[in-house]
Amino acid sequence: MDNGKENLDEVTASQSILLVEDDVKLARLVTEFLTINGFSVKHIDNGQAAIDEILSNPPKLIVLDIMLPGVDGLTVCRTVREQYTGPILMLTALNDDIDEVAGLETGADGYLGKPIKPRVLLAHIRALLRRQDLLETEKGIEGAEHLIQAGPIMINAAKREVCVNDQHVELTAAEFNLLWLLAEHKGAIVPREELHQKIFRLEYDGLDRNIDIRISRLRKKLGDDPRSPSWIKTIRGQGYLLINE
Template structure:
């Protein structure tokens, strides 16, 4: 099955090289060279995955990620030459599913893109589960996987696709420790290498949105050297 990728990249040579390479992996790439025309291209092309450079004419990739995330449910991957923890954290905070450096071997990039697409398709396939398996409730917290809606104390909590998947994984295994390898596979389709901080960043972001005390979390607890535990009694 061929998937369509919208690649927002102003380096024409790099974009064309990537387009040719990914085509051999059943990934059709549509190139858009400007950030300020990316939204129109997204609506026109209806891609399965959005691949964004950061440094773009017209509008930067981080701004695009923030603006397009609410209307695009598929994976967003940032591909950049900026090897910066701050940019990586910001990209993930804004809703990107992955942050990849341009120095990454093309074969590895293709594998990561395909992993993101598989994870998204698996999430979409969850609609075949029973209604009971699609809804979770803990005190004032309600999570609906079918509508991907989270309510806390009667207030709707807005979460990115990645954050919702992380919360669902933790909540559907309430009372069980989830290690970083399991959580990273759910979020990004990758194994934990001992260095990746995206899980910790995402958990910190979830705690903030769900009103958990970062100094003494009672809802999503850290289990030292093991991972994280969703407490069913904390809501």
């Protein structure tokens, strides 16, 4: 890995990252690279210790390998996701769509395959942190204009809360952000390219399935049948539409 410092748009230098990786050599190189680029990195090499650390001392972002001794990365992600609301970026050496889908369905916010390209890793981390900072800023916003009703779904931007038929629905930061983007344009089609760019701060390449997987997961949490959705509609070849009823 190249240990050169990148001159991309900066995030706060004190941002803390937990790196969960059992490959000691790779972990050392990633830690050195991210430290040079202004991050505070803590390395843990097994899943159970990672769970304990995340729940007791949550970092700003987690870089999590899927293949770990003992408790694997998918289990780590699933275990901490209800309490940990920060971004989780998963790594794997396996070139398999099933692993990507599984990672995202357990609550991961991004996915990168090995071998890791340091600049790509850094770009993903910075994009996720920019999005997280934006979400945290929005928590302080108050006012009725930040309430959006879409059918049985009530979305409160100030409190970052979602209710369906007056029942609270627990969403991750990434899921709420995606729903809010749809809600801001309810009744209108939001192109997949626009959702991808706003969520990941990266241009859509026409092949990435992250938005589609997140929409599917969001439907399940809202109780919208993924096989025949009534509230979040797929407009084939165009994007997604949140009902305006």
